[in-house]
Amino acid sequence: MTAEISEERAAFLARDYSRGFIKYCQLEAETVKRGFFESRVRIEPHHRQQDGFIHAGVMATMADHTAGYAAFTTVPEEYQILTIEFKINFLRPAHGDALVCRARIIREGKQIIIAESEVSDLADGSETLAAKAMVTLMAVHRDRLTSKG
Amino acid sequence: MTAEISEERAAFLARDYSRGFIKYCQLEAETVKRGFFESRVRIEPHHRQQDGFIHAGVMATMADHTAGYAAFTTVPEEYQILTIEFKINFLRPAHGDALVCRARIIREGKQIIIAESEVSDLADGSETLAAKAMVTLMAVHRDRLTSKG
Amino acid sequence: MTAEISEERAAFLARDYSRGFIKYCQLEAETVKRGFFESRVRIEPHHRQQDGFIHAGVMATMADHTAGYAAFTTVPEEYQILTIEFKINFLRPAHGDALVCRARIIREGKQIIIAESEVSDLADGSETLAAKAMVTLMAVHRDRLTSKG
Amino acid sequence: MTAEISEERAAFLARDYSRGFIKYCQLEAETVKRGFFESRVRIEPHHRQQDGFIHAGVMATMADHTAGYAAFTTVPEEYQILTIEFKINFLRPAHGDALVCRARIIREGKQIIIAESEVSDLADGSETLAAKAMVTLMAVHRDRLTSKG
Numbered sequence: 180m181t182a183e184i185s186e187e188r189a190a191f192l193a194r195d196y197s198r199g200f201i202k203y204c205q206l207e208a209e210t211v212k213r214g215f216f217e218s219r220v221r222i223e224p225h226h227r228q229q230d231g232f233i234h235a236g237v238m239a240t241m242a243d244h245t246a247g248y249a250a251f252t253t254v255p256e257e258y259q260i261l262t263i264e265f266k267i268n269f270l271r272p273a274h275g276d277a278l279v280c281r282a283r284i285i286r287e288g289k290q291i292i293i294a295e296s297e298v299s300d301l302a303d304g305s306e307t308l309a310a311k312a313m314v315t316l317m318a319v320h321r322d323r324l325t326s327k328g
Numbered sequence: 329m330t331a332e333i334s335e336e337r338a339a340f341l342a343r344d345y346s347r348g349f350i351k352y353c354q355l356e357a358e359t360v361k362r363g364f365f366e367s368r369v370r371i372e373p374h375h376r377q378q379d380g381f382i383h384a385g386v387m388a389t390m391a392d393h394t395a396g397y398a399a400f401t402t403v404p405e406e407y408q409i410l411t412i413e414f415k416i417n418f419l420r421p422a423h424g425d426a427l428v429c430r431a432r433i434i435r436e437g438k439q440i441i442i443a444e445s446e447v448s449d450l451a452d453g454s455e456t457l458a459a460k461a462m463v464t465l466m467a468v469h470r471d472r473l474t475s476k477g
Numbered sequence: 478m479t480a481e482i483s484e485e486r487a488a489f490l491a492r493d494y495s496r497g498f499i500k501y502c503q504l505e506a507e508t509v510k511r512g513f514f515e516s517r518v519r520i521e522p523h524h525r526q527q528d529g530f531i532h533a534g535v536m537a538t539m540a541d542h543t544a545g546y547a548a549f550t551t552v553p554e555e556y557q558i559l560t561i562e563f564k565i566n567f568l569r570p571a572h573g574d575a576l577v578c579r580a581r582i583i584r585e586g587k588q589i590i591i592a593e594s595e596v597s598d599l600a601d602g603s604e605t606l607a608a609k610a611m612v613t614l615m616a617v618h619r620d621r622l623t624s625k626g
Numbered sequence: 627m628t629a630e631i632s633e634e635r636a637a638f639l640a641r642d643y644s645r646g647f648i649k650y651c652q653l654e655a656e657t658v659k660r661g662f663f664e665s666r667v668r669i670e671p672h673h674r675q676q677d678g679f680i681h682a683g684v685m686a687t688m689a690d691h692t693a694g695y696a697a698f699t700t701v702p703e704e705y706q707i708l709t710i711e712f713k714i715n716f717l718r719p720a721h722g723d724a725l726v727c728r729a730r731i732i733r734e735g736k737q738i739i740i741a742e743s744e745v746s747d748l749a750d751g752s753e754t755l756a757a758k759a760m761v762t763l764m765a766v767h768r769d770r771l772t773s774k775g
């Protein structure tokens with residue numbers, strides 16, 4: 180619950196955040212602290228849905244992935260993080276120019292870690308809470324990642 | 329609970345399914361029936377995460393969007409569908425060549441509609457259930473879509 | 478988001494809170510403000526489960542019901558509140574002498590209202606967060622309560 | 627997924643089901659098979675809420691506890707089951723004379739087990755699905771139950 184993470188670890192996690200599907204979605208790390216992770220995406224037309232709103236899938240992906248990286252800040256470097264499940268409520272439609280997501284660990288653990296993610300819509304210089312998720316994660320030692328769990 | 333949807337409506341929903349973020353993610357409609365919608369995606373490297381598994385965000389986006397289109401099959405044409413919330417459990421890591429998602433409406437309604445989505449991983453010719461979601465949706469008349477709800 | 482509720486309304490909701498199953502479970506209202514409701518229960522042997530911990534069902538019932546009454550503080554008196562769904566994470570086993578639950582509305586609405594409930598375990602004079610829920614509620618006019626919705 | 631459970635184990639779990647809060651709520655085991663558990667409750671006035679419907683907390687308690695006992699049928703006898711989280715959707719108000727709950731394991735595991743519970747309302751001789759839950763459980767060896775996990 181206590182010690183800060185090293186600058187090297189924070190920088191590594193910030194870089195590591197944007198790979199594969201997350202890079203494809205243009206989500207980027209912004210702030211990394213122990214038990215906390217913030218990410219951001221500038222909205223392009225391909226992030227929207229049929230009615231012009233930002234797609235729920237973008238917010239869900241951001242909420243999940245940012246929670247996962249918040250969990251990474253609380254475990255030793257040889258552990259990987261898997262999402263067991265998450266639940267997300269969409270509080271109001273998002274239609275702005277960018278999204279910011281802030282994830283906080285609300286329960287640390289050697290195996291089970293629980294995070295909350297808040298996704299806010301940035302439009303016309305103001306920020307509005309658009310979605311909130313609760314995410315259950317599991318820390319798995321790198322050597323056991325392929326096992327059946 | 330009864331009448332089938334017209335071929336025109338089914339064809340329209342199948343086309344309409346792949347727009348914006350969903351087109352960007354290459355998800356495509358497969359089968360459309362009243363209260364049921366099936367979609368599919370061929371997995372590319374940009375759908376994966378840092379460990380090579382298919383990203384949870386792809387499965388969540390697919391589960392949400394396919395549930396939404398299953399809901400579209402149960403409401404009049406002048407209604408739009410919004411996701412209120414969803415919860416998704418990841419049952420086992422997915423690493424195959426394609427995903428298929430099947431969404432079923434388990435509670436119809438004039439306003440509140442509830443769907444289940446199952447996402448299966450296709451690898452080496454066999455199909456394995458990888459994730460399951462429960463999705464709460466709201467039908468909103470097109471003319472009221474911009475209101476505060 | 479604005480006006481406070483009247484003392485009469487607060488007192489009515491506090492009394493109304495403990496009826497039927499909630500009275501049977503001995504849950505009681507503690508503090509009522511607009512958009513906020515706090516409840517409490519002194520733990521008896523019949524609130525525990527087979528291992529001596531407080532049963533998850535007690536915490537879930539408390540989280541749901543207290544969220545519902547927080548929603549009541551935001552709607553006109555002729556509206557009833559129904560739970561559409563909730564999700565609850567159990568952060569750590571609770572084994573204390575009492576539970577306190579605090580519910581806050583995080584999204585007001587004429588129809589859809591979203592609340593968060595935190596259930597804390599009181600043991601040896603200190604309070605520990607034991608469970609957290611996100612609750613989706615619906616306000617329904619009293620005259621429409623028996624309709625199909 | 628394999629062997630059936632012994633008659634002794636099934637009888638033990640059926641008896642063990644109704645202790646503490648569950649006994650207080652008068653929930654009773656009905657059918658026990660590997661990966662499946664069915665329970666029942668005859669509704670009394672103290673199971674209802676302020677509008678005469680069966681309280682959501684009764685259904686949530688039943689969904690959670692029955693899922694837990696379905697999980698017990700899949701693990702060795704020296705393991706205990708804890709609920710990590712659950713989500714429940716209330717599909718329609720329940721007002722009948724009894725509830726029946728059927729829980730099925732949809733993902734077995736040495737640690738993480740996932741179940742679905744369906745709660746049906748029995749009224750006038752017919753059965754209607756009233757609520758559905760997805761439950762994430764953890765198997766913990768009896769000797770480690772008091773540890774921080």
